[in-house]
Amino acid sequence: MDLIAHNIANAQSTRTDGGGPYRRRVAVLAALDAGPGGQRRSPGQAGVAAPFAGVLGGALAGPGIELSGRRAPGQAAAAGAVPGGVQVVRIAEDPRPFRRHYDPTHPDADGDGYVLLPNVDVMTEMVDLISASRAYEANVAALQAAKAMAQRALDIGR
Amino acid sequence: MGSRAEVLGVLNSALAASSLRHTVLANNIANVNTPGYQARRVAFEERLASALAQQERRAPLARSHPRHVAGLTPPPAWSVQPDVIREQGRAVRADGNNVDIEREMALLAANQIWYGSLTRQVQDHFQRLRVAITEGRR
Numbered sequence: 001m002d003l004i005a006h007n008i009a010n011a012q013s014t015r016t017d018g019g020g021p022y023r024r025r026v027a028v029l030a031a032l033d034a035g036p037g038g039q040r041r042s043p044g045q046a047g048v049a050a051p052f053a054g055v056l057g058g059a060l061a062g063p064g065i066e067l068s069g070r071r072a073p074g075q076a077a078a079a080g081a082v083p084g085g086v087q088v089v090r091i092a093e094d095p096r097p098f099r100r101h102y103d104p105t106h107p108d109a110d111g112d113g114y115v116l117l118p119n120v121d122v123m124t125e126m127v128d129l130i131s132a133s134r135a136y137e138a139n140v141a142a143l144q145a146a147k148a149m150a151q152r153a154l155d156i157g158r
Numbered sequence: 159m160g161s162r163a164e165v166l167g168v169l170n171s172a173l174a175a176s177s178l179r180h181t182v183l184a185n186n187i188a189n190v191n192t193p194g195y196q197a198r199r200v201a202f203e204e205r206l207a208s209a210l211a212q213q214e215r216r217a218p219l220a221r222s223h224p225r226h227v228a229g230l231t232p233p234p235a236w237s238v239q240p241d242v243i244r245e246q247g248r249a250v251r252a253d254g255n256n257v258d259i260e261r262e263m264a265l266l267a268a269n270q271i272w273y274g275s276l277t278r279q280v281q282d283h284f285q286r287l288r289v290a291i292t293e294g295r296r
Contacts, residue, residue: 029192081183086192135190142184145270152277
């Protein structure tokens with residue numbers, strides 16, 4: 001969502017520090033898989049800290065990891081590995097070409113009078129924003145469910 | 159099946175499966191926008207049902223010699239392990255992702271209720287024990 005806001009804010013930027021118009025940024029996502037022993041693999045270059053939901057989920061799934069860790073050697077570890085969330089692998093730039101707009105009066109116009117505008121389409125960004133918001137709310141719901149389940153477990157023996 | 163230890167063992171095994179299922183569902187939700195991600199499921203109920211069915215069918219074979227096969231004893235119900243499997247046969251979107259967010263949320267809610275009912279069973283189990291110990295007195 002931060003990247004989308006950044007893209008929308010720079011939808012008309014014809015100059016950047018590196019020269020040329022602003023280029024749309026996209027987050028590249030990858031799924032995180034914990035190993036069979038339940039150990040979380042390192043997040044990678046993006047350096048995203050483990051979110052609380054992941055830690056809580058890992059703590060709740062503790063006995064489950066130990067129980068399902070003992071499996072026949074022939075089974076594929078990838079399918080049976082306990083999942084560990086998602087990570088941002090890197091922030092990539094959209095390679096699609098810039099938009100060309102004819103405006104000779106613009107300070108950044110080239111010799112033919114064309115200005116290169118950023119390859120940001122506000123409609124696409126808004127749709128992505130809605131999708132990201134819905135995913136965020138769903139993750140919050142999952143976290144609330146984990147909290148409620150932990151509270152119920154604490155009631156045992158009371 | 160009815161001994162106190164077996165009941166508690168099965169409940170414990172089911173609680174572990176429910177926790178694992180929550181982790182897997184939360185992971186599916188977290189990866190709803192990850193390209194190429196396939197939703198995962200936890201297989202437990204089928205394994206438990208088949209373990210219980212095997213226990214009921216169990217009949218030790220009579221043998222005339224110690225080295226004859228006596229019949230395999232099926233694994234006890236409380237040792238049934240949950241397993242994480244890839245979901246097959248679901249529609250895949252353009253980015254290769256097959257996570258249906260509505261389905262994940264519904265399964266999450268159902269799992270939460272299941273977890274609550276299991277903890278209630280464990281609670282009642284100990285409550286009955288307490289009543290037996292105190293002979294009904296408070």
